[in-house]
Amino acid sequence: MQSKNSFNTLTNLTISGKKYLYFDLKSLSQQFNFDLNKVPISIKILLENLIRNEDGDSITKEMIEKLCSQIHSNKGDFEIAFFPSRVLMQDFTGVPAVVDLAAMRNFLKEKNINPNKINPLSRVDLVIDHSLMVDKFGSNIAYKENVTKEFERNKERYEFLKWGQESFDNFYLVPPGAGICHQVNLENIAKTIWSKTHDGKIYLYPDSVVGTDSHTTMINALSVLGWGVGGIEAEAAMLGQSISMNIPKIVGFKLNGKLNEGITATDLVLTITNLLRQHGVVGKFVEFYGEGISHL
Numbered sequence: 001m002q003s004k005n006s007f008n009t010l011t012n013l014t015i016s017g018k019k020y021l022y023f024d025l026k027s028l029s030q031q032f033n034f035d036l037n038k039v040p041i042s043i044k045i046l047l048e049n050l051i052r053n054e055d056g057d058s059i060t061k062e063m064i065e066k067l068c069s070q071i072h073s074n075k076g077d078f079e080i081a082f083f084p085s086r087v088l089m090q091d092f093t094g095v096p097a098v099v100d101l102a103a104m105r106n107f108l109k110e111k112n113i114n115p116n117k118i119n120p121l122s123r124v125d126l127v128i129d130h131s132l133m134v135d136k137f138g139s140n141i142a143y144k145e146n147v148t149k150e151f152e153r154n155k156e157r158y159e160f161l162k163w164g165q166e167s168f169d170n171f172y173l174v175p176p177g178a179g180i181c182h183q184v185n186l187e188n189i190a191k192t193i194w195s196k197t198h199d200g201k202i203y204l205y206p207d208s209v210v211g212t213d214s215h216t217t218m219i220n221a222l223s224v225l226g227w228g229v230g231g232i233e234a235e236a237a238m239l240g241q242s243i244s245m246n247i248p249k250i251v252g253f254k255l256n257g258k259l260n261e262g263i264t265a266t267d268l269v270l271t272i273t274n275l276l277r278q279h280g281v282v283g284k285f286v287e288f289y290g291e292g293i294s295h296l
Contacts, residue, residue: 003023005023007027007028008027009025010024011024011027020204021201021202021204022203022204022205025047025051028047028068032065032068032069034068034071038072042285045206046067046082046225047071049083050080059081063080063081067080077246079244079245079246082208084208085206085207085208085209087122087211087234087238088125088185088209088216088217088226089234090126091130091157091161093231094212095160095161096231097231097238098161100235101238119170119171120168122238122240124170124238125184126173126174128173128174129178131153131154133149134146143177150176150177182218182219185209185211190222192206193206193207207225210226210227210237211226211227211234212228212229213228214227229243248284249284249285250285251281252289253272253286254290254292255293255296256290256292257291257295258292265296
């Protein structure tokens with residue numbers, strides 16, 4: 001964590017005798033005189049990301065000041081740099097990224113430079129789930145036979161990916177048969193808070209993720225900010241580079257009451273989708289709130 005910490009927001013808390021550091025948005029809100037309770041959750045995550053990664057280059061003091069001065073305007077009219085906590089891939093789009101990392105290592109080796117210097121700087125999870133073909137079904141041994149054939153058909157690819165897991169730091173492979181990437185991300189990988197040790201100190205920060213397709217990362221109900229990006233952007237994030245983005249406009253969606261008997265979750269989803277399309281939410285963040293959420 002090499003933040004310049006221009007606003008002196010780095011603070012600490014102790015849990016069970018263990019000391020942790022984090023960047024305090026409350027301190028920032030007091031300096032710029034805005035009501036933190038009225039700031040959308042997603043903007044809070046972006047703001048914390050800025051002050052934690054302030055390097056004077058990709059993220060400057062002026063960038064943070066500008067966002068704080070417009071924190072309640074919802075204009076979405078200027079660009080920031082964003083450093084996601086992790087990158088999520090599936091095998092269809094992830095293999096080319098691992099190939100690129102391997103090519104970089106080969107290049108360094110040719111130049112007599114230690115190839116092991118090439119590693120993802122951000123956590124990368126690659127879930128193998130796009131290669132499955134269902135040959136057997138309707139029996140107790142169907143799953144076993146399908147997975148066995150999957151390994152036979154994709155032997156070279158899987159061996160290459162296994163090499164990647166063994167060779168690269170911060171690269172984690174979820175093997176075939178463990179579930180689809182959306183489920184694995186939701187149930188096993190995602191955390192609301194991550195920790196990282198730097199210079200002997202433990203830092204806490206919110207989970208955020210970018211993925212190589214549009215819907216893999218959609219687990220925002222866990223307070224994990226995530227969206228899909230292109231392959232080049234994902235590789236850049238893997239190597240510790242920022243993602244450039246405009247501050248998004250925020251659309252609030254308030255849920256009241258609870259579903260009547262006979263109304264399904266699908267009915268609700270289709271209704272919400274229709275309303276959002278009418279409103280126009282492309283390129284925007286949507287936040288759901290209201291007491292109705294507790295009845296879902």
